[in-house]
Amino acid sequence: MTSSDARSFPDDLLKLQEQLHRANAEHRAFLARLPWSVEPMPGWARGERFSHRGDVPDSPGWSQEEKEAVDRMWGEIRELAISVVDHPHWSTLAREEVVSARMELKRQARPAEEHAGSEAA
Template identity: 35%
Template sequence: MSATTPSPEHASAEEEKFNAHAFPQKLRDAQRRAAELYAELHALQARLPWSREPNSGWPEVTDRGRERAGREASPGWDPADAEAYDKLWEDLREATAAVQTHGWWKTCRDHGVQGPDLVAARQALKTAEGAVPLARDDVDTAA
């Protein structure tokens, strides 16, 4: 029997109605913030040179049938970009910690949601209404 549907002899009316996917608004807001920060960090990384510090790169090497891709020279990051990157990483760590340590997960465990059911609830949060920056309809509309 699933952890979200306790046996009748042990179930109270409250436990039968508990829905681990009925996320509180503050948790959905925290997840949305984490997703937005991740997207910002990813966009910043996409435009930065591959090396934070100046690096001369290396040539492509083919040796006895093995290939090793080369790397072009990198001028390094502008100090403002490095500062923005570090700030985004710190903010993202704080946002994900807020999601992972939110009291909702203890409430779920208190209601018998554990193991795969708790993992499924945590995964469902990532696509819950209001917890993602864009919904599928938003993407279709923008395209």
């Protein structure tokens, strides 16, 4: 992909990809706050089962609201991913350029706070 091609993404495609990045980040952050098991499950001590985390506490499971929120987030992620993949822009590229263009789109559309975090790492 040439440098002129790198800037040729339509604004709506760039916005869709940025929304997809943000939706994925919000989903990961939400899941990280939830109990480790969807359904209530007893925990275990380090010696009872293999666990690289040490003792695992009991999980109260997810509430119905949490399950619905996760389902809603997955639905949004799926719809955004479909919108990005099915965008008419991809049909304007030669088949052998699509993968590199897709990777460039992901890089260009990454939200600013993710850019700052990845540069510091």
